[in-house]
Amino acid sequence: MFRKNDLKGDALCKDCFFWAFEEEVHKTIIDANLFSPGEVVAIGASGGKDSTVLAYTLKTLNERYDYKLDLILLSVDEGITGYRDDSLETVKRNQQQYELPLKIISYKELYGWTMDDIVKQVGLKNNCTFCGVFRRQALDRGAMLLKVDKIVTGHNADDIAETVIMNILRGDIARLKRCTAITTGADGALPRCKPFKYTYEKEIVMYAYFKKLDYFSTECIYSPNAYRGHARTYIKDLEAIRPSSIIDIIHSGECMAVKKEVKLPVQGTCSRCGYISSQEVCKACVLLEGLNKGLPKLGIGKPHKVKKLEAQGKIFTDTKNPKFVENRDADKGSMANNAAALDF
């Protein structure tokens, strides 16, 4: 007797647990038709528990079931001293252990700012907004450089349930509709999917512990103030009372429908960098302009304030964002063509 499977209520021995874990992920992949043979797939790898287990599991299933995928590890270096530099060491070890190629892309090279620099400017309250927005684009840009067909991330059931709760608390209907999708951006060039959508964080930790997988386990030093923390505490308390709550919340999120009359943002492309955006200028460009012009709150407030400052000629006065120039010119063709296809 070793491990209780929360959803089915069975107790499993260690080997059966490994097998059940892997087979459930395989089933998720097959049922949702996540991959096609011959695809090049980038695994968003942070060195943390979810991405390490994801890399290990995908490699195992790729071999066992002959998915015929080319797997690559893709890591983003946000420039957080004492956190990211240590976890990147873990990814480099994973590269050796799992024999997968690795590409690291940094905020410094993409945006000219590290998270440490950003926190010095912005303070401790809204910095997670910067990091999340920048990282998302960084993963896509890194993947384009590698010419991959698809990105996979280690988001697990707990993460998605937290996101559902966060979007409800903030009344963000547009995001609520998208956040439970197992694949996003499927109609475009760079879809990303979450094979762990139905896998509990607890199972991932148990799997890693018993397989003795190497992962980095420290909280980001800036995270204690993140909004997600409140949703997370709530989810954890719910799980302790009724473990199926997590899957139930995801299911509820999937079932939510929005009335036809409700106006949802339309997705276009950023006028400055070509990335997908529901506003005229994408969030990353707005945040970056704010940082560069000493207006750190620029991307945090409402969009109309950005428009007002632009009309007054105080921001976006240069026609090109200097940091994006290289990237933009280099993949101008592909970026412009694919931008509409990238899901935000």
Add this chain to the structure above:
Amino acid sequence: MELVVSLEFSGGAELLFDKVKNHEVSLPARANGPWTIKHLLVWIKDNLLKERPELFVQGDTVRPGILVLINDADWELMGELNYELKSKDRIVFISTLHGG
């Protein structure tokens, strides 16, 4: 009769214990009844925890998000807080509360 058990803290939980992952502990004999996990948690809080108890315990149980293994089995299968400790038991506390 003292009760000797080994404790392991991982997944980040070790940071609350001076970064020491493994602890061999001798629990003093109890006057009124056997040692249970519930008593062990109180003992850990009073004797081993170096800082921020609220990150490890919540009420009389572990903070939600910390997994407990008793001799490599999920504590849910062993009676959770009511499990009675035996000599040479190995209790592992794994924190899941960090980025992935």
